[in-house]
Amino acid sequence: MENISTTIMTADDEPGYDPNLFCIPKRYAQDLEKVLIPYGLILDRTERLVQEVMKEMRDHHIAILCVLKGGYKFFADFLYYIKLVNRNRDQSIPLTVDFIRMKSYCNDQSTGDIKVIGEYDFSTLTGKNVLIIEEIINTGKTIQTLLSLVKQHNPKQVKVASLLLKRTPQSMGYRPDFVGFEIPDQFVVGYGLDYNEFFRDLNHVCVISEVGKDKYKA
Template sequence: MAHGLQIRDEQSGYNKNLFCIPKHYEEDLERVFIPHGLILDRTERLARDIMQDMGSHDIVALCVLKGGYKFFADLLDHIKALNQNGDKSVPITVDFVRIKSYCNDSPTGKISFVGEELSTLNGKNVLVVEDIIETGRTMKALLSKIKDKKPRMVKVVSLLVKRTCQSPGYRPDYIGFEIPDKFVVGYALDYNEYFRDLNHICILKENAKEKYRMS
């Protein structure tokens, strides 16, 4: 069973005034929930765990867009460092799939895959890189599509896993942080496309949801 760094329900994060926050978002954020440096340190350890498990065969790293792109880039940087400095190394290729399942802060119930090209996954070790898993329904739908292509192995790493009563119990193979059921943004996690340009993962104020809400 995969375990991430546990952030307990009662943890409220950090005073945002102690961190560098873009001016255009200062009024929209409640607290800094996971600082950027902690994200990078945890990502470095995930890279090591992944290479220990998957580092004996070529890896196709599949980034789930758009929210996964920052985590994906930083994770691959750490994997590349291990390739350069370790006793063994494996070729890494990359691919991308875009999934849309949210409008405002609610799942739409519809999952659409945009522009995916998964035919190259046959016989490969596939590492799916996701930003956040909540109910797990989106990931299960993607894994079903991937498994149709008959890969050699499929592992999933998610930066965040949210503890929510809606979850049917799906857990990825590698977890960065387990977080309470709070709506978070930053480090490429968005609210209607805003906040991707924020380094830290932060808690969004309720009135900011109204400000950036799509009609």
């Protein structure tokens, strides 16, 4: 069954919110241009995405694969809402979780060299209903590389849920099955997303400033 998932569209000229209106660590005071998506809105949208996923994949054992490092906060909140749904169903859905780490960025540019960090046994996904949790789809190259590796081991089905989908001229045209927000072609940090490993500790999805890019440049 093909899933038709609705998406919140964030306009190219979205003004966002003044970071001073939120609880932002003082060390990042000059490093953020704006708060693009506040944490409360992320949580509300995540709860809705979980409802869509559970409707699509109901009554199946789901093997959830979280893409690290960026996806860890989205995954944690996503799993929390899945557990809530499971507790309130007459018949809960069995779940297993696993993690895979991939890397392709240095500073604010993709290196084009997509790597799986460490070892991962893809054969454990054979015959299973796989849900990949990703924080952001940029060009789509990373997720398509991962999907290719997963599908080589014949899962029963594979779905992808991404909190963010970026509108970028570099896009390969890939669109995940479940999308939280479609955002402009801006480099975003926070809520697990980093710039050279900084900003992951922010609760909100924010646009980094030029000052921040220069300060934390590798």
